[in-house]
Amino acid sequence: MVLWGICSLGQAFTHSASGLIACRFFLGAFETGVGPSTPLFLSFWYQRNELVTRVAIYFGASTVAGTFAGAVAYGVLKDLDGVHAIPTIALGLLSFIVLPDMPESAGRWLTEEERRLAIQRTKSSGNTDRNPFDKKQFLAAVVDYKVWLAVIIYIGLNVALASFSIFLPTIIRDMGFSSLKAQLLSIPPYVVACLLVFIVSWNSDRTLQRGYHIIAVCSLGVLGYIFLLASLNVSLRYTGAILVACSIYPIIPLTLSWVFNNQLGHTNRAVAIGMVSMIAQCFSMLGTQIYKTEDSPRYVKGHVVCLVFLILAAISAGLLRFLLSRENKKRDQEHGEPETMDMSELNIEGIYDKHPQFRYAL
Structure with a gap:
């Protein structure tokens, strides 16, 4: 910093x-290191069923700050x-x-x-690992299907997030508002999204369910882009913009916490979150290039691209949840259902999330 x-x-x-x-x-x-390292830091302090809410507070605060940063910068700090x-x-x-x-x-x-x-x-x-760096964990994270499916989810998020955060005032302006009013009308979607981030994250921690929540909020975004595409009605299109905001921002803490919940070992966890953030951020460049002036006021191309990537994220979340659920059931059949999820007495050294008593967060 x-x-x-x-x-x-x-x-x-x-x-x-x-x-x-x-x-x-x-x-x-x-x-670039602050975004992934802060949730990583929180994962060393909070339990699995507490993490999404804490990560949501971090990213929710940045959402609120982003809402008012421009006004504060101009009105208070311009000189x-x-x-x-x-x-x-x-x-x-x-x-x-x-x-x-x-x-x-x-x-x-x-x-x-x-x-x-x-x-x-x-x-x-499961935070019992004391190795500062483990080559085996590094390689295991690089080839882990859980990490790569999380990468795809985060790619879908980043394409929509990059375009939304940059072009929302332009999209609203082309609904027929002045530039100043468009800036003001870009605030409510962020406020509603911030509230939903906390609600969704709290419920995800309460149920220890990540996949279903990601699918649900992706569906909100898909519906929002359909509203933006299907009608010239200003109210419907503005509602669509709010739904898109309510979709993309909750995906951030849900996905990152899902990665942390299912990757044991410090090196494994750090490499996994680094891969998810680094690869997905590269696709943010795509999000900044899909809304062209010549496509106004409908921006069909940009909306369709974002819609497709959110559908891809939802499918990936569903597939990841299915594979993790199947693995949990397999371990239950082979080793019996664990009496407790407390891993403090388990020796996970060298096997980490492959331990027969470990169950993945779904």
Whole structure:
């Protein structure tokens, strides 16, 4: 965060296109690790049935910030060059002091009893690995079908997310509104989506069901794009935009938490989430190129592409859930149903999620 804040600050002092491009390049390079690493950090502190809600708080907060960032930047900070970077740098420095890495090293902020409880809680969810890097885990993650199906789900999300976040004001403007009113009307979809992120994530944690929730919210997005495609009625198309927002944002915490729930071992988990984020983010470039000026006001091509990718995400989620459910049933038949999901006493070293007493989150 400190390095990306410095790059952001550097933009205030550049006087050429090449300098700005260099700042933006390094800004992206330093910023890219924060998205996947924050949920990874949370996975070391929270149990399987708590994780989606915590990840949702993180991404939900960024959704709210994105809603009002433009207005704040223009209305409050328009004459304060470089100030945008200062909170990022300050928060990055503060995190070195107040943010513990793992429960084992949280002695400064937790009592000994609280620290032991935190360690026990995460051990019960399979966080017993103490290897800083394991080559076997690395290779296992690279060839794991669970990871690749999660990649496809996240690709479907990123195509729709990239296009929606960039082109929503334009889509609303071409419904017949002024540019200023289009900016204002782009706020409600984010607000409704933020609320749904928390509701869906809470219910997903309550039931420990990920796949069904992803399929459900993908279906909302498909319906939203159908509304945008099928009619010139402004109210129906605006409703479609809200449904799309309600679809794409809940997929983020659901997918990332599903990966964490089913990948045991620190290296395995880190590689898996890195693959999902890195590969899927490459497809964000597609999302930025599918809405063309000549396609206005219907934007049929862009809507159809996003619709197809959301359907692909839903199919992948359904397939992943089916395969995981089949594996759980196979283990139940061969080893019996586990009496508890507490994994703190299990020796998972070397086998991790292949342990006969481990059951995948569905």
